[in-house]
Amino acid sequence: MNIIANPERLRGFERRIRIEKISRRSVLKGLGIAGGLVLAAPLTSRQAFAAYQTGAAKMPHGTVVDPRVFVAIGSDGIVTIVAHRSEMGTGVRTSLPLIVAEEMEADWSRVKVVQAHGDEVKYGNQDTDGSRSTRHYLIPMRQIGASARTMLEAAGAKRLGVPVGEVKAVNHEVVHASSGRHIGFGDLAADAAKEAVPNVDGLKLKDPKDFRYLGKGQVGIVDLRDITVGAAQYGADVRLPGMKYAVIARPPVTGGKLKSFDAADATKVPGVEKVMEVQGWPWPSKFQPLGGVAVIARNTGAAIKGRDALKIVWEDGANASYDSAAYRTELEEAARKPGLIVRKEGDADAALKAADKVIVGEYYLPHLAHVSMEPPVAVANVKDGKAEIWAPVQSPGGTREDVAKTLGIPEDSVTVNVTLLGGGFGRKSKCDYALEAALLSKALGAPVKVQWTREDDVRHGFLHTVSVERIEAGLDKSGKVVAWRHRSVAPTIASTFAAGAAHAASFELGMGLVDMPFEIANIQCENPEAAAHTRIGWFRSVSNIPRAFAVQSMVGELAHATNRDQKDMLLELIGSPRIVRLDSVKDLWNYGEPYESYPIDTARLRRVVEYVADKGGWGRTVPKGHGLGIAAHRSFVSYIATIVEVSVGDKGKLTVHQVDTAIDCGTYVNPERIQSQIEGAAIMGLSLAKYGEVTFKDGKVQQGNFDNFRLVRLDEAPLLTNVHIVPADVDTPPSGVGEPGLPPFAPALVNAIFAATGKRIRTLPIGKQLET
């Protein structure tokens, strides 16, 4: 399959580099052609109903709008709907099928959801990342449901011998109101399947006032019962007859390789069957395995014991001197010198020189590990030139591609079965663990499960970047901010794909740096170089974490410097309600969305600030020793604002009393899951703020498990978290939910800590900083 696609790409950076060499115009033209190839042409057309355009068509393999692919109706009336995105806790496996059910008038209690294999030619793009699923699929899923409904109505009208205009699908039946006759979907299934699939251009979508499910939040996730009884199947739970269990010892330094190993003691461990080398690829190697030594056993426990008994000599390679403390100094030095200018309005240098007062904030945020509760794990069965994979992957299509390439077999010889994901957060968009399983299964001629231990996960993942963000803000005599210079220095995700990549890619620049929405006359954003020394990857919210932390902390610093209320300062900086123009920014990413549909709209940003201030009681009187902090950030084309109330007690004990978050994510499908995502973002935000840090010494990660890569637990969770969803018109394009809750949390927290204590936190994690 051709595919030029993928400018924003998360799957293959090499594709992206190729695209960047050709003109924007030819990319768009090429994409148009690619889109035409993807769809089963006459039945489908993109965005026929959409009042707005999305970036869905630009994703690899675009979208497929075909009820025959996504919907099946049994003669028993059970409607089976395909979920083609991966479930990692966002609720997408429920939400997208729910849209289809809504539009086709299926009764949700008679709907069964089945998970798609990785097959993007059939289903369209399956990458579950970038908080895209609802915004890219709300309209296509409605169209699929409406097509199915139209076919059922046509079949029903024929059976009843009445004009099709006189019947209507209602709650799993086609009803002829004037005669009171009705026929169930099951009875019509065979006839409906013979009806022509309607052209989407003529489809009539339901009037939103008739919605039973969309926007209501009354439907639990489809896996709820299975989860509570231990029956839900994650990647780790797959068991095949004759399956072997493997764990792998990987090079402790990124880019290192195996020199020699002694397996004598390992093979003596009861249950260990074999010890063998696993192929590794030279760094940077995209998602290819790191290589090392695999221990194969009859169960995972034996494999782990066997691995502990291995004696291995590694060759550490070029990153053997990576040291977090020294690297921080390097980043700070780079941030204090001019760097590549990536946005320029007015003359920030001159305006800073002329300013009455300059406030400087330099913020440091370390590497983070994803630590999904289910560590990476995959099962592979490779035989007779075919490969079958069972794995918790965010990118089933990409996994299929990479397994085929790694084994040297055609893609159609690879089946990728997508299990539930025990958390993803971006880690499981990289399929190295599935590739390891495929290589081992091929070598052993048997099904193999590769299980990563928690230490493997922390030490050999694709870490969140580490960054220094330096902001200089110039004030005039009246206290108005007239100049803003933001230098962002961080190793780029591009370095995982291309040796020597040292500047942020456009998608990284577009996450809170160049898209900063404040109304300031002189703005300059710079991106000095930073070399990577470990694998850097996407982590929930990605570069928005450090950028929102810096920008929103600076708002707090400016409020303090000018003796103003934080919220007033924030609104003043956001400025007038307007669509932000970013003419000086080349390749503005905008999360892959067309700017016309998803502009930076400061009216919406102002509104979430006002909304959370109102609902969350901004300005309320808090007990002595408590403080309130606020932060707002647009990411994944959604608008979020958060208020945190904290107190700092004896020995720096931090208590989060209340969190209020307002989200404007446009029109939405399942408010109950929006609420759960935002509640969870507060916990993840608190974890990264209090404890989150992966450090390196002599090229090796110093943490390994939850004892030293700590996470927030229930006894230190916020005492109350409120989520306020800004009501949106059904025509407001839907936007991200999974990621955007995270970025504003940490800056709201440190602004609250400042209000409570007068102590400004500029380095994360907070660690022991409050003890003194």
Add this chain to the structure above:
Amino acid sequence: MIKLMINGQERSWDGDPDLSLLWYLRDEVGLTGTKFGCGIAECGACTVIVDKQAVRACITSVSDVVGRQVTTIEGLHPTGDHAVQKAWRELNVPQCGYCQAGQIMQAAALIAENPKPTHDQIREAMAGNICRCGCYQRIENAVHLASTGV
């Protein structure tokens, strides 16, 4: 040969007696509801109930539980309708769901021992179970709901 009682059923094991209960349950018996999260009793994903006590299966060896009753999530209630399980569903607690079996087993042990825990007691008793998705507010509320009647 070791004899074990798992969910009321007798099982025998003639392999390594030091094998952890976690991997025995998951890989040798096929009871995969009990999850691996850390291997060092830091996260609680592998929580099972031994006699009446919540224990971490990852640091418990098979030989440790000889002569004792081991209950896993699969055996908590014959129809999956333990008050804690019902409360979990009522409040839509899970996101990814991976840690939830361990959370539910911990909560069931708590309520068996202390039928009406306060919110502070719930927060303390559940602090050994990590949820990376951050479902804590709902976990706290679901334990409270389970203890007050679903």
